[in-house]
Amino acid sequence: MIPAAVGYVRADSVEAAVAALGEHGDEAKLLAGGQSLIPLMRLRLARPSVLVDMGRANDLRGISVDGDTVSIGALTSHSDLEHSAELAAACPLLAHVASQVGDPAVRHRGTLGGSLAHADPASDLPAAVLALGGTLVATGPGGSREIAATDFFTGFLESALAADEVLAGVRVPVSTGGWSYQKFNRRAQDWAIVGVAVAEGGAGVGLVNMGSTPLRASAVEAAVAGGAGASDAAASAAEGTEPPSDNNADPAYREHLVRVLTERALVAAGA
Amino acid sequence: MxxxxxxxxxxxxxxxxxxxxxxxxxxxxxxxxxxxxxxxxxxxxxxxxxxxxxxxxxxxxxxxxxxxxxxxxIEGLAGEDGLHPMQEAFHECHALQCGYCTPGMVMAAVSLVDEYSDMDADGVREGLEGNLCRCTGYQNIVKAVLAASE
Known part of the structure; x- marks a missing residue:
């Protein structure tokens, strides 16, 4: 399986990438680590006319903590997140979730920005960034704007990014309160059949693979805020979701799983 | 290009x-x-x-x-003094049967041992989750990686 013929532009900075997107229009596709895009291109489910390769835009790589905020460049790899002592101290949920993505080889190449921009409801990191109440920074021809994670995921594999915008970075609050990530799958290295990320003892709850986008479990968050225990709060975990049906699970089973996993996550997070 | x-x-x-x-x-x-x-x-x-x-x-x-x-x-792994320690361990522990997965398995294992210290058998199994072997049941592969990581 070989990708269809494609043009190629190397963009070593955000500015160069924005310019290339402007020039090539919406047939162009940004390439970061390629761990989602290249498989899709090989299956010819994605056939961009031009790849804009941002893989060497090194100023978009790195983690910094300033006061209450953790800033992460979009090209920071899952492996960098997993091994960062700074992130483990400031936001252990995100570091842990990064260590649960795919396998080590995938984590070496895959990037946080790529995973978020790909907007796959079955991916681990979007749910974590949702639970943490993160903010995404998008840069376009007119400058940069901030997009709350809750507004970022607009549809299946669709995000609020405009065709000429680049996801430059992600900010999450320093979060050292009770956290947990419960990922349920049956095969090694597979996507989660259902996953639940809990931040700050249940103040933030993100769901994996429970709809066409990564989701925030607002009913659970509200229940926790209202003083409900883990079991009562988790009972509403499937509220407002539209889980998919596939070889692994039908919607009813996913609704069951999400309640069980949410309760486990809340208990682990000390709710 | x-x-x-x-x-x-x-x-x-x-x-x-x-x-x-x-x-x-x-x-x-x-x-x-x-x-x-x-x-x-x-x-x-x-x-x-x-x-x-x-x-x-x-x-x-x-x-x-x-x-x-x-x-x-895999062709670049052995040095002038002979096999890489990971290749040596795969040989010693007979960590292969048909051998098809072996080049990738050895390369993944070299990276794994370099990246994670003090791994136990569970850690090796988890670390090699992206490398499939349909013959061995992984037993001797895990043994070899642990041996090479010592």
Whole structure:
């Protein structure tokens, strides 16, 4: 399986990438680590006319903590997140979730920005960034704007990014309160059949693979805020979701799983 | 377009299409057929090589992405003094049967041992989850990786 013929532009900075997107229009596709895009291109489910390769835009790589905020460049790899002592101290949920993505080889190449921009409801990191109440920074021809994670995921594999915008970075609050990530799958290295990320003892709850986008479990968050225990709060975990049906699970089973996993996550997070 | 990749210590240059996968560049352009193609879907890890010292699935990377990078394949692992300790351990522990997954398994294991310290058997199994072996049941592979990591 070989990708269809494609043009190629190397963009070593955000500015160069924005310019290339402007020039090539919406047939162009940004390439970061390629761990989602290249498989899709090989299956010819994605056939961009031009790849804009941002893989060497090194100023978009790195983690910094300033006061209450953790800033992460979009090209920071899952492996960098997993091994960062700074992130483990400031936001252990995100570091842990990064260590649960795919396998080590995938984590070496895959990037946080790529995973978020790909907007796959079955991916681990979007749910974590949702639970943490993160903010995404998008840069376009007119400058940069901030997009709350809750507004970022607009549809299946669709995000609020405009065709000429680049996801430059992600900010999450320093979060050292009770956290947990419960990922349920049956095969090694597979996507989660259902996953639940809990931040700050249940103040933030993100769901994996429970709809066409990564989701925030607002009913659970509200229940926790209202003083409900883990079991009562988790009972509403499937509220407002539209889980998919596939070889692994039908919607009813996913609704069951999400309640069980949410309760486990809340208990682990000390709710 | 022209890419220049340091493969097993030697700068190799070739004119490739942007869609050329790194594994095809290695096998077809450079004739380094030690890197196997298994599943073609990023699942099996047979094509694992080291890119700048870290494991990568060469079927899930374009050759143009490796331009300027340092790539090590199974052919480049042994030194002048003989086999790499990981190859030696696979040999000693008989960590293979048909051998098809072995090049990728060895490369993934070299990266794994370098990346994670003090691994136990569970850690090795988890760390090699992206490399499938359909013969051995992994028992001797885990043994070999633990032996090499000592």
């Amino acid at each position: 022209e890419v220049s990749v340091t493969v097993n210590g030697e700068v190799r240059t070739a004119d490739v299409e942007p869609r050329t996968l790194l594994v095809h560049f290695l096998r077809d352009d450079l004739g380094l057929t030690g890197t196997n193609i298994g599943c073609d879907t990023s699942s099996c890890g047979a094509c694992t090589v080291l890119v700048d010292g870290r494991s990568a699935k060469s079927c899930t990377m374009l050759a143009v992405q490796a331009d300027g990078a340092d790539v090590t394949t």
